[in-house]
Amino acid sequence: MTVTDAEPQGLSPEDYATLCGFLRDRTGLSFTEAKRYFVDRRVATRMQAVGAADLRAYMNLLRFQASGEELQRLVNLMTVNETYFFREKYQFDCLVNSVLDELVRGRPKGSRLRIWSAGCATGEEPYSVAIMLLENWSRVDDYEIELLASDIDSAVLDRARAGIYDERALQGLPVHLRAKYFQPLPGAAEAGGPRWQIVEDLRDSVDFSLVNIADPRQVRTFRGIDVIFCRNLLIYFDDLGRREAASMFHDALAPGGFVCLGHSESMSRMSSLFVPRRFPDAILYQKPVDGGGA
Amino acid sequence: MGLVKKKAAPETSPAGPTGSEAARDPLAALEDADAAVRRGAAHALGHAVVPGAEAALARRLQAEGDAGVREAILTALARIATPDAAAALVPFLDREDAALRNAALESLQQMPAEVAAPALLPLLDHADADLRIFAVQGLGSLVHPGDSTFGRADWLARVMERDADVNVCLAAVEALAEAGSPEALSSLETLARRFPGDAFVAFAVDAARSSFRGG
Numbered sequence: 481m482t483v484t485d486a487e488p489q490g491l492s493p494e495d496y497a498t499l500c501g502f503l504r505d506r507t508g509l510s511f512t513e514a515k516r517y518f519v520d521r522r523v524a525t526r527m528q529a530v531g532a533a534d535l536r537a538y539m540n541l542l543r544f545q546a547s548g549e550e551l552q553r554l555v556n557l558m559t560v561n562e563t564y565f566f567r568e569k570y571q572f573d574c575l576v577n578s579v580l581d582e583l584v585r586g587r588p589k590g591s592r593l594r595i596w597s598a599g600c601a602t603g604e605e606p607y608s609v610a611i612m613l614l615e616n617w618s619r620v621d622d623y624e625i626e627l628l629a630s631d632i633d634s635a636v637l638d639r640a641r642a643g644i645y646d647e648r649a650l651q652g653l654p655v656h657l658r659a660k661y662f663q664p665l666p667g668a669a670e671a672g673g674p675r676w677q678i679v680e681d682l683r684d685s686v687d688f689s690l691v692n693i694a695d696p697r698q699v700r701t702f703r704g705i706d707v708i709f710c711r712n713l714l715i716y717f718d719d720l721g722r723r724e725a726a727s728m729f730h731d732a733l734a735p736g737g738f739v740c741l742g743h744s745e746s747m748s749r750m751s752s753l754f755v756p757r758r759f760p761d762a763i764l765y766q767k768p769v770d771g772g773g774a
Numbered sequence: 775m776g777l778v779k780k781k782a783a784p785e786t787s788p789a790g791p792t793g794s795e796a797a798r799d800p801l802a803a804l805e806d807a808d809a810a811v812r813r814g815a816a817h818a819l820g821h822a823v824v825p826g827a828e829a830a831l832a833r834r835l836q837a838e839g840d841a842g843v844r845e846a847i848l849t850a851l852a853r854i855a856t857p858d859a860a861a862a863l864v865p866f867l868d869r870e871d872a873a874l875r876n877a878a879l880e881s882l883q884q885m886p887a888e889v890a891a892p893a894l895l896p897l898l899d900h901a902d903a904d905l906r907i908f909a910v911q912g913l914g915s916l917v918h919p920g921d922s923t924f925g926r927a928d929w930l931a932r933v934m935e936r937d938a939d940v941n942v943c944l945a946a947v948e949a950l951a952e953a954g955s956p957e958a959l960s961s962l963e964t965l966a967r968r969f970p971g972d973a974f975v976a977f978a979v980d981a982a983r984s985s986f987r988g989g
Contacts, residue, residue, distance in 0.1 A: 505821060592778075610777060626778045687780035696817050700810075719884050720853055724817070727845045731813060752873055752880075753845055768841075 490520040495535045499523065502542065507555055507632060508694030508725065510718035522557040526550070556635045559716070563604045565611075565645075566652040568711065571740050572608060574761035575707065576617040579738055583706050584623060592624045594705045596732070597686075598693055599713030600629035603640030604649055606686045607678055609709065611661055628702065630691035637688050643678030650676060693725055702732040711742035714750070726751035733767040740764050801830050809840040816843060820850030828854060832862035835874075845877065852881035860885055860893035867897070867908045879912050887916035898929060903939040910942060914949025926953060931961035940969055944978055951982040959986065 491499065496519070500511045511519050523538070530550060532538035542551045566572065583593065597606040606629035613620050631637050644665065650658055662676035691698045693710075694717075708729050714722045729739050730753045739754060740762070741747060747754045747765040754765035801824065803815035812834070819827040828851065835847045851859045866878035882890045890912065897909035910933060913926070930953075933946040943965055950958050962979050969975040 613777065621776050623776075624778050625776060627780075682777075684779050685777035696814050720849060723845070723849050723852075723880075723884070724820075727813070727817075727842060727849060730842050730845070731810065751845065752877055753841055 490516065491523065491535060496520075498539065499535065502539065503555075503558070504718065504721065506551065506694070507692055508717050508721040509555070509558060509632075510716060510721055511558075519558070522554065526554050526557065529553075552634055556633045559601075559631075559633045559636075563601050563712075564649045564652055565604045565608050567604065567608070568743055569608075569652065571709070571711070571762045571764075572612040573616075574759045574764065575609070575740075576612050577761055578759040579707060579764065580613075580617055580619070583736070583738075584619065587623075589622045590624065592626060593707075594626045594628065594734075595707045596702055596705045596709070597627070597629040598691075598708055598710040598729075600631050600637075600640060600688065601633070602636045602645075602649075603629065603643060603678075603686065603688070604645070605629070605709055605711070606640075606688075607643065607661075607682060610682055610685050611657060615657065627686045628705075629686050629688045630693070630702075631688075632690070632692045634690050637690055640686075640688050641683065643683045644675055645678075646673055646675050693728055694721060696728065696731075699728045699732060704734045705732045706734055706737045708733065708737070708739045710739060712745070713742075714745060715742070719750075722750040726753060730754070730767055735767060736769040737767050738764045739767075800824060801826065804830055804834050809843050812838070812840070812843045813846045816846035816850045820846075820853035828856060828858040828862045831859075832865075835866065841873075844874065848877045848881045852884040855885040855889050857889060857892065860889050864893050864897070867905060868902070875908070879908055882912050883915045890916055895929065898933060898937075903942055906933075906937065906939065906942045907945045910945040910949055914946070914952060927958050931958050934958070934961040934965040935968075940972060940975060943969070944975065947975075947978045947982050951985045956986040959983070 490496075496513075496516060499519070504510050523535075526532075527535070527538045530538070530541060532541060542554065545551070580593070584591075595606075595609060597609065600606050606627050610627055613625060629640065631640070645662075650662070658676065661679055661682055663679060665675045665677055691702075693699055693713075710725075710729065714725055717725060726739075726747065730751070733739070738757070739747065748756065753767070755768055757764050757766045800815040800818040800822070803811050804819070806812050806815070816831060816834070819831060831847045831851055831854075835844060838844050838847065848863075851863055860882060863878045863882050867875055869875050869878075882894060894909045894912045897905050898913075900906055900909070910930075913929065916926075926949075930946050930950050934943050934950075937943050937946070947962065947965065950962070962982055966975060966979045
C-alpha cells in the first residue's frame with residue numbers, strides 16, 4: 481500500500497488480516513471485512529503521518545516502538561466515542577433504586593463502594609453515575625464511593641478529565657441538573673456553539689485512567705469492584721475477546737458485584753461466569769457471592 | 775463521605791508490550807497457589823506459542839476449582855486452536871459438571887471448523903447418546919467458509935438416517951434448520967419415516983422444511 485496517493489488504495493486482503501489480527505491481539509478490538517473502509521482510511525492517515533513506506537514498515541513501528549505511542553495514536557483513531565449524559569438512564573435508575581441498597585446490606589456505614597466505568601470515552605457515563613448518586617441515592621453520604629473510569633483512547637480521556645461538553649451531550653439532562661453541575665464556558669458560542677464544563681468538585685470525584693481491558697496486567701489494579709458499567713464497548717470485540725473480557729470483569733469484581741452491559745448485549749452469550757439478575761428497572765449480571773468456584 | 779476525591783496516579787500506556795510473572799514462565803505459573811497467577815498464566819498461554827501448552831492447560835483444568843481460572847483455561851485453548859487443543863477439550867464433554875461441559879463445547883465452537891470438526895466427528899459414533907448430541911450441537915454451529923469441504927450436510931444426513939436415538943436426530947434437525955441446508959431435505963423425509971409415531975419429530979421436520987422455504 482502506498483500512502484502518497486490522494487485517495488488511499490486500501491490494504492491487500494493479507495495485509496488487512498495481518499493488521500486486524502495484531503490489533504485484536506494487542507487491544508481486543510475486532511474489525512471484520514465490513515469495517516475495511518473505516519480501517520483503511522485511518523491506517524492510511526497514520527502511515528502518511530509517520531512516513532511509513534509500506535504496511536510492513538508501519539507494522540514494525542506498531543510492534544516494536546518502545547513507547548507504544550504510534551499504536552496508541554492508531555487506537556485513538558479506531559475507537560468510536562459517541563455518547564451523551566444519562567444514556568440508557570434506566571440502568572442508572574436500577575443502580576440507585578435497587579443495586580446499591582443490595583450491595584450495602586450488612587456493610588457498616590463508612591465502608592467503601594467501588595464503581596468502574598470501563599470504556600468511559602469522554603466521561604459522560606461516569607459523570608452521569610456521579611450525578612445520579614448525588615441526586616437519587618439517599619444513602620450516598622453513608623458510604624465512601626469511589627468512581628473509577630477507564631478507556632483505551634488517551635485523547636478521549638483528556639477530554640473526559642476536562643469535562644467540557646456541547647449541547648448534544650447534555651440533551652438528556654434535566655435543566656435543573658445542568659444548572660447545578662455545569663458551568664457555561666464564556667465565549668464558547670463563537671467557537672462552534674455553546675459549551676459547558678462539569679463543576680470542579682464533580683471532576684475531582686472521577687478517577688480516569690488509560691486501560692486496555694484486553695491486557696490482564698493493566699486490569700490487575702481493578703480489584704474489589706462492586707459495579708462495572710461496560711456498555712456498548714464489547715461490540716467491538718470478537719467472541720473470544722468478549723469471553724476474555726468477561727473473565728477480566730469476573731476477576732475485578734467483588735463477590736456479589738454486578739456488570740451492566742449495553743441494551744443490545746447479553747452476558748449469557750459471552751460467559752457462564754455470571755448470573756443474570758432481573759431488577760424492576762433493568763437486567764444486570766452478578767458474580768456469584770461464592771465467586772463461582774468449587 | 776459520599777464521592778471519594780481521586781488521587782493523582784501515573785499513567786501507563788496500554789500499547790506497550792505485555793509482560794508479567796505469568797508471562798515469563800506460564801507453564802510453571804499454571805500450578806501456582808494463587809488463582810490470579812494461574813489465570814494470568816492461562817491467558818498468557820492463549821496468546822503465545824508454547825510447546826506443550828495444550829496438555830498443561832488440560833491437566834490444570836482437570837483439577838481446577840476456581841471458576842475464573844477454568845474459564846481462562848477454556849478461553850486459552852479456544853484461542854490456541856490447534857488440533858491438540860481441540861483434542862484436549864473433548865474429554866471434558868463427558869464430565870458430570872454441566873457448566874464445565876458446556877464451556878468446553880463453547881470453546882470448541884469458537885475454534886475454526888477445520889480444527890474443531892476432526893475432534894468432534896468421531897463422537898458421532900460414540901456409544902453415549904449425550905455425547906453424540908454434544909457432537910451434533912458443536913458441529914452444527916461451526917462456521918466454515920467452504921462448507922462443502924467440511925461436509926456439514928453429509929454428516930447431518932448420516933445422523934438423521936442412521937442414529938438410533940431420536941434426541942440425537944432432533945439435535946441434527948435443529949442444526950440443519952439453523953444452517954439452512956435444503957440439500958438435506960430427503961434425509962428429513964427419511965427421519966420422519968423412521969419415527970412415524972413421534973409427534974415432536976413430525977413437528978421438528980415440518981419446522982425445518984418451512985425454514986428452507988423461507989417461512
